Amino acid sequence: DVKVTQSSRYLVKRTGEKVFLECVQDMDHENMFWYRQDPGLGLRLIYFSYDVKMKEKGDIPEGYSVSREKKERFSLILESASTNQTSMYLCASSLGRRGSPLHFGNGTRLTVT
Amino acid sequence: GDSVTQMEGPVTLSEEAFLTINCTYTATGYPSLFWYVQYPGEGLQLLLKATKADDKGSNKGFEATYRKETTSFHLEKGSVQVSDSAVYFCALSDHADKLIFGTGTRLQVFP
Numbered sequence: 134d135v136k137v138t139q140s141s142r143y144l145v146k147r148t149g150e151k152v153f154l155e156c157v158q159d160m161d162h163e164n165m166f167w168y169r170q171d172p173g174l175g176l177r178l179i180y181f182s183y184d185v186k187m188k189e190k191g192d193i194p195e196g197y198s199v200s201r202e203k204k205e206r207f208s209l210i211l212e213s214a215s216t217n218q219t220s221m222y223l224c225a226s227s228l229g230r231r232g233s234p235l236h237f238g239n240g241t242r243l244t245v246t
Numbered sequence: 247g248d249s250v251t252q253m254e255g256p257v258t259l260s261e262e263a264f265l266t267i268n269c270t271y272t273a274t275g276y277p278s279l280f281w282y283v284q285y286p287g288e289g290l291q292l293l294l295k296a297t298k299a300d301d302k303g304s305n306k307g308f309e310a311t312y313r314k315e316t317t318s319f320h321l322e323k324g325s326v327q328v329s330d331s332a333v334y335f336c337a338l339s340d341h342a343d344k345l346i347f348g349t350g351t352r353l354q355v356f357p
Contacts (some may be wrong), residue, residue, distance in 0.1 A: 137289075166344070175335065175349035176290075191344070223289055225345075232278035232297045235345055237289035 136160070137238040139224050145244045152211040154241050156224030162236075163229030165207035167191075167199065170221040170240070182207055183229065214245045248273040252336045252348035259326055259355050267321040267351045269310075269336035277338040279303075279312050279319040280345065284333045293321075293334070326355045 140155035158165065164183055168176040168191075178191030180199040188199050196218060200208045207226075211218055221242050225235040253268045271279065278297045282290040294303030299314035308323045319336060336348040 168347075173349060176345075176347040178344060178346075181344060225290075232295070232339060234280060234292040234295055235290075237282075237291070239287075239289040 137224055137226055137236050139222075139238040139241050141241050142239065143242050143244075145246065146211075146214050147246055148215060150211075150214050150245075152214050152243065152245075154209040154211075154222055154224075154243070156207045156209070156238060157205050158207075158226040158236070159205065160226070160236070161204065162226035163204075164227045164233075165201065166225045166227075166235065167197075167207065167209045168223045168225065169193070170223055176223065179209065211243075214243075216245050219243060219245045248277065248338060248340045248346050250336050250338055250346055250348040252334075252351055255333075255350075255352040257351060257353045259353070261328055261355055261357050262325045263355075265321070265323040265326045265330075265353065267334055267336075267353070269319045269321065269348060271317050271319065271336075271338050273317075273338055273340065276314075277340060279310070280337040280339070281308070281310055281319070281321050282335040282337060282347075284335065284350070286332070290335060326353070328355045328357055331355045 137158045166181040167179045182201045198210045224238045227233040249272045280295045281293040283293045294305040296303040296312035302311045333350045335350045337345045
């Protein structure tokens with residue numbers, strides 16, 4: 134089974150801090166994704182990556198950046214955390230073939246105070 | 247752009263009742279369609295998928311048929327259990343192989 138591991142389950146940070154959310158997958162998947170999940174809004178795509186050192190903006194990239202130095206690891210960075218970034222963050226990976234499903238981690242619930 | 251619309255919840259049912267959660271989509275081309283389930287405190291898990299028109303995806307007693315003529319992918323189960331209580335997400339893969347999700351439907355099943 135594919136395993137997608139997010140480094141923290143719960144995180145509490147202060148406004149203005151730089152925050153790193155880490156995600157590792159163990160199945161040599163090409164594609165990796167970061168979504169945020171908010172009640173009533175479903176999942177919204179922040180950034181995704183098709184290959185090492187490649188990144189593409191999703192629907193809501195403002196206030197975020199990403200890093201993919203190795204194929205198995207995809208990091209989400211909040212350059213200066215704000216209270217409106219309090220949310221559940223979900224990392225996912227996929228094979229990269231058409232119709233491939235996404236495999237999700239268990240999520241990181243981030244609270245910015 | 248591409249989008250997914252699913253019925254608002256919560257859907258509240260008694261055990262052994264019939265379940266339908268409606269999902270319709272708007273897309274250019276021929277997307278693959280998915281249902282994901284999220285149990286409390288967990289990430290999303292793939293429940294079933296269909297990759298072309300008239301395909302039926304099925305898993306754990308759940309079914310959904312890809313209907314191109316009505317642009318729908320409704321989720322059904324003949325007899326729900328308490329353990330099916332979760333949030334269900336309909337999704338499509340766009341031309342760039344990203345998944346676009348609906349807003350989710352919470353299902354609550356009572357004994």
